[in-house]
Amino acid sequence: MDYKSYPVVENIFGISGLNANLANILMITVCSAIVLLIGVLSARAIQMKPTGMQNVFEWLIDFVKGIINNTMDWKTGERFLGLGLTIFLYILIANLSKLPFVITTEPGHVVWWKAPTDDPLITLTLAAIIIVLTHFYGIKIKGFGGYGKDYFKPVPFLFPLKVIEEFANTLTLGMRLFGNIYAKGILMALLVSLGVSGFFGFFAAALPTIAWQAFSLFIGAIQAFIFLMLTMVYMAHKVADDH
Template sequence: MQITPDSQIIFTLPLGPLGEWGVSATIVYTWVVMAVLVIGGRIATLGILSSAATIEPTSRWRIGIETVIEMIRDQIREIGGGDPGRYLPFIGTLFLFTLVSNLMGVIPGFMSPTGSLSTTVALALCVLVAVPIYGIAEDGLLGYLRHYFEPTPLMAPFNIIGELSRTIALAVRLYGNVMSGTVVVAVLLAVVPFFFPVLLQLLGLLTGVVQAYIIAVLAMVYIASASGDEPGAAENQIKNKETGA
């Protein structure tokens, strides 16, 4: 039984004298998720310029997309306390990619890319790179580096270790939750295949939404901290979500 998408090779590419390169399900399904997001985004923005000049109501699809965007903007504003437009492209993409990946995991035959440690590490590395970029853009290079020496220069090594460790924790958190759900579903379906599928699919949907929310909020908390903003009640929101999940 293949549970992680890294272990399933979809097809191989010949590399001449170097042999062959096996393309795993992680890569294939990651591109599938990206295609879904691009196509969905394109459909949602069709005719947006023409409709902007009128006050006529837009389609239900557009209204749904705009509602999701406004929800993300509200969360960013509540956590960071600044203009959400600066963070929306990164946080919104991170949230939607994780959400769509998790939700598509309920489709028979589809293996969620977020069930792969390589994918979750890549997402965590994106956050690791985004934190100093946003921090330097907000406070300047010297202002951002000053955070590592607060409250005393002796804390610099510990602050650096803390930033690296929370990135690792971010990857392991997402991977562990998605992977554990996949393992539980596989075991229960093997034991009692006729009673649990529907309930487990619903549980998988709920867990996928919660995990996408958590990783997006954590990323925004890290960025807000690097920018000198106070995360506020965001950490309490994360704890409440995880407790409910």
């Protein structure tokens, strides 16, 4: 691919004003399939003495359980273990699917392969789903009356601020994830562009590119952890009696 031909364009498919990004649909499907495959491979031959994938998956379960226990009591939080595992794995895979280059096709260099979390619409949608789930479980566990009273605690006049907080939580949860993954991709594209600019440019960019790619793995894991932690914090605010 010729990096001098940027910017690339999104692969948008529209029917009667209803537009869909085909690259997003492709990558959401791929990441979801990978998460499903990890779960199936980890649980297909469960043994008393775990090895291989089962051992890694059990470590992941303990990791998510620890996060839940830090935000709410286990009796309440046990039901969110599956949600936490799915969120962490999906966002981790989505973040790491960002390659050190962009797969495009002619004409117009249409993007086909990208990180799903590199799109604010996807990250904000994920955040909105989480916020809706917190309301759902808050009503389910506390009842509508108990759930509604929380908006007027500790003093009633804070009610408008608590309503605004719900929108703020959605924006911060979604845009934090998008901003970090998008910035990571921009810097990687700049480093790769420097590398293809010439013989000396290749060697000047090679080491920073390798180092940044390694650091990108760390960024992807940290952002998945932060998203999971904030999800459980928001959930605890709705379902726990004391928060």
